Amino acid sequence: MAILGCCSGPSGAPQAPWDSAQGLTAIYNGMIAPLRDYGLTGVAWYQGEADVGRPGSYADPLGAMMRGWRAQFRQPELPFLIVSLANFGPSASKPVVSGWADLRDQQRLGVGRDANAALVIAMDLGERLDIHPANKIELGSRLARAAEARAYGSSTPVGPEVVGARRTANGIEVEFKGVTGALQTWSGTRALAFELCGTTQKSCRYADAVASGANVRLVDDGKPVTRVRYAWADTPVTNLYDEAQLPPGPFEVPVN
Template identity: 30%
Template sequence: MKLKFFLGALPLFFLNLSSQAKVVLPSVFSNGMVLQRNAEVAIWGTSDTKKEITLTTSWNGKAYKVSPSLGNWKTKVATPAAGGPYTITIKDGDETQLQDILIGEVWVASGQSNMEMPLKGFKDQPVTNADEIIKNSTNDKIRLFLGEKVTWSRPLNDVKGEWQYAAPAAVTEFSAIGYTFAKTLHEKLKVPVGIIQVAWGGTLVQAWMSAKSLNAYPDVKIPEDTNTALENKNVATGLFNAMINPIVGYGIKGAIWYQGEQNRHEPENYLKMFPDMVKDWRNRWDIGDFAFYYVQIAPYISKTEKLSKASLELQPKVPFLREAQLKAETIIPNSGMAVIMDVGTANTIHPPDKQTVSDRLAYLALNKTYGFKAIPYQGPAYKSQSTEGNKVLLKFDHAEGLQFKGGATESSNFEVAGKNQVFYPAKATITKDGVVVSASEVEKPVAVRYAFKAWVLGDLVNKYGLPASSFRTDNWVIPM
C-alpha cells in the first residue's frame, strides 16, 4: 500500500465506522498500526449493540469472542513473532476490517518540549542534520502515531491521531527523538517498530499524573470533573486524562520520557512524583514493569542580560533537578537514564543534537531490554571519595578508560568545599585510581561537586565517550 493511499484511506475508514455507529475503536486501533510481538495484546472499543463481537486475526485465523458490557468491550489477542502486513476482522453483524497491521516493537514517547520537538525544529531552533534525516526517512516498517495535544478534566477514551509510515512528510512533524530512536531500533532488531507520541512542551509532571497517583500530594489541586477541556495544560491530571489514559493498556515494550525542565523549581517533589507517575502508569497498563528510559535534562541557560529575573533565580536549582533524576533511577525498577551533560547548548533549553539523545536512549533499550550486552550504555558513575591532605580521590563505576573529553589533561568542572560549605574551583586530574581534586583555598576538603551548575559542558567520559552525570558528594540543604 502506498503512503498516499494509506493516508487518504484513514479518514474514510473512520467515517464508515462512525456512520454504522456499532463497533467504534479508539484512534490508536486503526489501519497501519503496529502491535507488540510475542504478546497478549489488548484491543477494546465500544458498541451500540448487545450482540457478541468476534475478532479474527489473519496471522493465525483465530477468532476471539467478546460481549459488550454497558456498551464497552475489551479482549486480548495473541501476537506472533514480527511480521505483516496482517488484518483483524471485527464482526457484530456488520463487518469492519483493520488492514496493513504490522507485528513488531512498540514504544511510547512522552514528556515536554524536548520530546515534542519535531525534526523540522521549532522557530529559530533547528535540529542538527534534520534535512539529511528527513530525506532518507522513507520506511514502511517504521510507523508513527502522533497524538493530539489535549488537556481534560476527566479521563478520556480516545486521543486523536493516525498511524503513518515513516516518510519525509510524516517525520518532519514527528518527535526528532522518537523517530530516530525507532529508526535505530529497527536497524538493529530488523523488525517493524511503532512509536506513539504523546508529548507537550512546557508541562509539569503533575499534569501527566492520574488523580489517584496524586492522592499522596494534598497540596496539588485536582480539577473538578466538568467533562470539558482545561484552559491550562499544566493543570494536574489534565494530560494524563486526555493523552495517556486513552492509550493505557495498548501493547507496548516500553516508554521513553524527556521532561523535568518545567519542574526545576521543585527538585525534592520531583524525586517523589516522577517515580509515583511511572508506578501508576505501569499499574494501569497491567503488563508488568515495562521498560522506562528517560533523559536527564541538558545543561542550559548561561548568565546573560536577556534572561528574566525569574529564570536567573531558578538557575541554582537546575543541578538539583538533575540530581533528582539521577536518584530516580535507583527507585524506579527496570529504568535507565540517558545522561547528556555534553550535549547542552547555552541560552536554549532545546539542544539541537537530538540524534545523540536518541542514541543514548537506544543504547539503554538495546542493552537492557533486548540483550545486546556488547552495546555500552552507562557513563562513569560516582562511587566514593577519600581524602589525603587537601586532595580528594573520587572513584567511579563504569570508568574503563576514564578521561576528559577531547584528550584534555585537566578539567575545570570540579569544585571543592570544606566544612564551611563554601565551594572553590578545583584542579582535577585523572589517575589510575580515579579523579584527584584539590583547591588551594581548601585545606581540609569534605565535599566535591562536578558540573553542578545550570550551564556547563560535561567533560568526564569513559572510553566509549559516554558522559558522567553531574553529581555532588555532600547532602547539604537545597537552596530555597
C-alpha cells in the same frame, strides 16, 4: 496520575483538571491512559524544565510516576529511560547555586533507586540560549544505548555513573561505574567542573582533578571538605568522557 511539571500555576497551587493542557492529569488522561491495553517495551521520559526551582524533591514524584505507569500497564518491570536535563542558561566562572543542576541531581537520585530505569545525560548536547536542544541525533543514540541495556538485556554500559567519593592519602577519590574503557579528558590534562565543598555554598571551590581509569582524583587543598559537586551549573563546561564518548552527569555526593 499527574504529569510532572504540568500541574502548578504561578503561585505553585495545583491547577484544575480542566485547565487546558496544564491541568492536573490532563495530559496523562488524554495521551497515556488510553494506551492501557497496549504493551510497552519501554518509556523515554524527557521532562523537568518546569520543575526547576520548585521546592521539594523531584526524585520522589518521579519514582511514583514510574510505579503508577507500571501498574497502569500491568508491567512491573517496565523500563524507563530518563533524560537528564540538557544545558540551558548561563555558564559559571565560579561555583554557583543552580536550580538546573539540582534538578539533574534529583533525576539521578530517582533513577538510582530503580533497577529498571536508566539516566541518559544531555548536559553537553544543548544550547545555553535555547531550551530545546537541536542535537537530537546524539541524544537518540544515547537513548538507544540505554534501551539496549534496560529493555533488551544488553550488557553494554549506559555510561559513567558516580558511585561515591572518599578521602585517601593521595587526595579525594571519586569513583564511577558503567565506564567503557577508561575516563579521559578532552582538550586538556585536567577534568573540568569538579568542586570541593564544605557545609556552605560559599565554601565551594573548583578542584584540580585528574582522571585515572574509572576514577577521578581531586587534589586536597587542605580546606574543609564534606562533599564533591560536579558540573554544578545551568550550562556547565565539561570535558570528561569515557571511551564510548559518554559523559558522567552532574552530581553532589558526600565525602566518606
